[in-house]
Amino acid sequence: MPPCNPDNLPLADLDWRSLLPLAGRGNAALARYDGMLQTLPNPAVLLSPITVNEAVLSSRIEGTQATLDEVLEFDAGMESADVRRGDIEEISNYRAAVQGAEDALVDRPLSLGLIRAAHQRLMQGVRGRDKEPGAFRTDQNWIGRHGDPIERARFVPPSPLVLQGALENWERFLQAEGEDPILQTAIAHAQFEILHPFKDGNGRIGRMLIPLLLYRRGALSRPMFYMSEYLEANRAEYYDRLLAITDTGDWEGWLRFFVNALIAQAESNLExxxxxxxxxxxxxxxxxxxxxxxxxxxxxxxxxxxxxxxxxxxxxxxxxxxxxxxxxxxxxxxxxxxxxxxxxxxxxxxxxxxxxxxxxxxxxxxxx
Incomplete structure (x- = not known):
């Protein structure tokens, strides 16, 4: 299977008009959630458990097994089973990377440099620490069953020869102001997963970007909207919709999946x-x-x-x-x-x- 050739952003061939009603419902659902967020006397205090749970669920999509209870008990100093210790350390790193990225957004744009810093923190001292944390890959990677050669890969990301240019195009798209915030976030997340710019940790970094971009675009008053609960519960469709972009060019199917996921998650988060x-x-x-x-x-x-x-x-x-x-x-x-x-x-x-x-x-x- 040859490396995929990523689309240039912004996308030119979508039927944007047909997507706008759905995007409008997504923006309304997000506004209702954010309105509730703004009534909280201290969001950082009250939503602290939700941020921990996001780290648990986003990491679970990548294969960890630790539960929220186990993470909270570990934080409190209770002994955890050795088999879970590595999982909990990965989850702790995710939390630290999210917090570092949120702090950086106060006076920095959402950029490749910020993403590299988040990745370096994510991979510090855990599984994948030997895979150049904080550095974009310079060799070919692929996604498939463990041990499978590239010929049997389910997906082969872009060649490292085109990766840097594609990342620069992606960064410019992140900083554009003309797109609908939710559709822009959906496209940015998918394109990041398609580029797969790191040797490990791409899924977690990509999901971390969702609230950061919504916040930067003003769709959220705080970067505290997490989607991993829905994405973990619908993991097979999540992956299939991403693959359909490069397999058949089905960006519209991905965008409809993402916005419907956001609406469902906004309603769950609101409750x-x-x-x-x-x-x-x-x-x-x-x-x-x-x-x-x-x-x-x-x-x-x-x-x-x-x-x-x-x-x-x-x-x-x-x-x-x-x-x-x-x-x-x-x-x-x-x-x-x-x-x-x-x-x-x-x-x-x-x-x-x-x-x-x-x-x-x-x-x-x-x-x-």
Whole structure:
């Protein structure tokens, strides 16, 4: 199979008029979600579990098996099975790469340099660290079953001889202002996956780009819209639609898939954000009623930032002057059923507590 020849951007041969009604529905769904986002008193705190779950799901598409519970427990210092440790490290890197890219967008455009920096952080010290993190490939890669030669590849990305020019064309498209934001994001994501510019980690970087580009184009007030839940649940169609672009030139089929995915994800995210907001407000009332403490509000924030948290980290995050007072509050909250103790403390082993309602909402197990 020869390397594919990527289309030049912007695309010239699409029936844009037929896509605009769907794009309009996508923009309306995204606006409803973003409107809810703007009502949150502290989005970074309230949506912290959702950002962790995005890292879990985006990494799962690439073969990791770790769950949200396992990642949160690992962050809290609970031992994980050795087989999961590598997965959790990859997920942690994804979170760090996303945060670094979001911070960089404050004073930098969405560029090839920013993408390379995100990739370098993504691959640091994990599987793929020997595949030139932060550098675009200079040799041919291909996608297929493990061990298959290029002749049996399912997809062969562009030759390295044309890759740099295609990336520069892609970067110019990223920075264009005339396209519909959602259609532009859909095309940019697909083209990145087609170019497959890194030796590893392309899928995760490509999905990371989705909220960054929507934010840069003003479709989001914060880069906090994640689609991996839908894409992971519909993985086969996701890959098939991407392959159809290079196999048959079916950009329209991809765009319709992507926008419908965005609409479905926006509706799901809206319900989750609403449920998280309602839980936050309820917990603020309940923590005060149970503890009558000046630290009650900060205690709620501590659990929303880290839904599974060791007692010492809770004390520090909530601003307690001493651990005894913090531990007394944790006991009160646990006895009232507002939080759950997931590990007993003793000696040098810290007790660990969780906010199960928040984890359930994040994973979609139960929306209040």
């Amino acid at each position: 989750k954000v609403r449920a998280i907001r309602d839980l936050y407000e309820a917990m603020r009332r309940d923590f005060v009623e149970v503890t009558h403490s000046q630290y009650a509000m900060a205690a709620v924030d501590a659990f929303f930032m880290r839904p599974v948290i060791p007692a010492p980290a809770f004390a520090q995050a909530a601003g307690f002057n001493n651990r005894v007072t913090a531990n007394n509050m944790l006991r009160q909250l646990n006895d009232a059923g507002l939080i759950a103790r997931v590990r007993e403390g003793g000696g040098r082993v810290a007790a660990i507590y969780a906010l199960p309602q928040l984890i359930n909402i994040t994973e979609g197990r139960r929306v209040l």
